[in-house]
Amino acid sequence: MGVNENSLHGRCLCGAVGFQVSGPFGRETVCHCAQCRRWHGAPGPYTSARRRDMVFSNERGLAWYRSSTAARRGFCRECGSSLFWERAGDEQVSIAIGCLDEPTGLAARHHIFVAFKGDSYDIKDDLPQWPDGNIVD
DSSP: OOOOOSEEEEEOSSSSSEEEEESOOEEEEEEOSHHHHHHHSSOEEEEEEEGGGEEEEEOTTEEEEOOSSSEEEEEETTTOOEEEEEETTOSEEEEEGGGBOSOOOOOOOEEEOGGGOOTTOOOOSOSOBOSSSOOOO
16 A cells, blocks of 8 residues: 555553554554564564654653664553654654554555564565565665
């Protein structure tokens, strides 16, 4: 599916973090890196949007974890829901698709970091697969 221009709502499991984000959305990605697999307990499905297009209705539970020198991850400190991934200094924020209210109109477009995918599953779709995070469209 192409870029979604709608406004979407998302939240954590307990509701201590709630937000609305406006499109355009893009790069619906399934990440197979070890950090995302540990973060989600499975490959990490994300979309992205500009951070300035996010409005929080509730940030009470929002916390950030610096997962590397280059990025941080947003989560709910109350229920533990995995919500965001953000590269330092970038205006884009990756949003875990699972925290968005449905219907989203989003669909996975490709897989990244497949060179690091877990050995407990296979990728069984025909979407493009990239060995690292460098996507060539």
